[in-house]
Amino acid sequence: MNRSLKQIAGIAAGIACLTATACTQLRVKDGGNLSPVSADTVAVVQDVQRYEPPVVPVMIRTKEERQCFLALHYWNDFDFADTTHFSKPEATEQALADYLYLLGEVSTDISRQGISLLLDKALTADSTMFAHFTGLLEHYLYEPNSPYRNDVAYIAVLEYITASLQISKTDKLRPAYQLKMIRKNRIGERTADFTYTLKDGSQRTLHGIRSEYTVLFFNNPDCEECRRIKAVLTELDVFVRNPAVTILSLYPDEDVELWRRTPYPDSWINGYGNADIDKLYDLRAIPSLYLLDKEKRVVLKNAPIEAIIDYLNQY
Template sequence: MKHLVHFIPLVVLLAIAASCSGKSNKKAATLPEFQPASVPAPVVSAEEAFKYRIVHYWDKFPFDDIRSVRQEGYAEKAFADFVGLLLAADAPLAREGIRQMVSRMNTSLAADSIQKQVLVKFNDMAEHFFYHPNSPYRNEELYLPVLEHMVSSPLPDTLEKARAVYLLELAHKNRPGSPATDFHFIAALKNLPHIPEHTVPKTLYSLTSPFILVYFLHPDCSSCKESTRELLASELITYLVQEKQLTILTIYPEEDPESWLNYLPNLPSNWLHAWNPNSEIRSENLYDLNAIPSLYLLDNAKKVLVKDALSVKQIEGILRDKAHFL
């Protein structure tokens, strides 16, 4: 849904970097191509073999060899192939695969300086694949174990782990199953470029419909326009809005509402449009707005059902599962 910049796999980036590096960087010895652990003979079923490949993928990775993170493309290719396996796994198995990777990193017998470089490298790769707003593999739940390890490790110094600390704080906010963070907003008069005088700010928790879709947008965002079209094209979402079972709350999170007010006529009149007058959402990092648009689906109790949805189809799937009246 987000197209702010093009996502370029790390393997491609490393290949470009390698082509530009001087011959003086050649090493006398390089590691052979990484080969994950083979599935042992006692494992016969395809399901168990696949599970074994994920859980034991990193068993033979040379975490204690500095060349594993310095040799061009070595770690990147191993990580990219691992992510490819995770795409075919269910959520619990994928998370277990990540946990096993972190565990292997943590049990390395290498010197602290090597362990730190390995940790920083794997954290960077995990962020690139699982957190980059335009990554097709974006998955905060898979990034969390790596982030937590990066933050808890005594090896990186305060400056080196500053970004990880910040991202971990955001990741822990508004997680699926947890209560959404409340915020104030001032609503416009339907989709007209006007805010009534003496408007009293409302809060997210004042909304009472069975489902609420919080839609952070910006007038200059082309991806927001595409997301709006996809939402309007959804028969299920249109039906739920018409039946007042779903409130779509669009939020402009910036301070200056002028451009937003001018943009309002382009938005559906049966959605609720508002802005955050004191910019508390941005200034207090109430929500992770890594990129715009960002959509959060909540239930009537304001429990988060979907955080920063990957697609409208994902929202539709949860609504069909939760809306038992359909």
């Protein structure tokens, strides 16, 4: 009866979210060349025996305290040295997905502590197990199409890896690059300025836009999901009939002629970016949406269009 928090708010439903087919175009930028790759559908975890985390002591009564206890003690009974876990990866993935859902219910500080404790246990037990868990954490927290995507939590993972004395410099190169990029344009910060070019050849800057809110829409004409979002942005009153909102559509790739041939609404600012865009913004996938306030501070980063609609409807 004290295991109820393990099943917080329908954790199993969280795994079901991973059936969502990746419909964005992924862009590989891990310190090497930028190139589009196809996205795989994330497998559903079904009918697996769940890992049983520790029982919450009966004297811990409030929901918040019980969540914190589990966040910090969740992996106490998991045998990280048991290599048979690799023969049943669904069970391990289920346990981690449940845990990440739990971390979403606690404070950032507790979440960071929990992630450090998890990685300590995995690294101490077995380097292969550590690689397995860090791979899963990247998959869930960093990949653009994951419903568990969480930059703050993944920063904790990357900071752990790059600070560890037990991990080689070579193995830190990719995490260090990811950390550098993920720290750019964080929520609440003023976003990086850049110059973009319009179809008439004139150039302007992001920070030069005077608007209460700016929707920054990185997109590619060949991207199906970009076309869906483009349709939403041209149909809903919260965008079309809202004088407080300006849409900057930006093409960040190399086929400028394709961009020139593609029609965009006259009410939008439609431009293409220069090579600096990929140095200034962590564009893991296309499309990518930012909502900026009047001072060009980031309100929402890499957000689903639905989140931007909800925010603006409250404005």
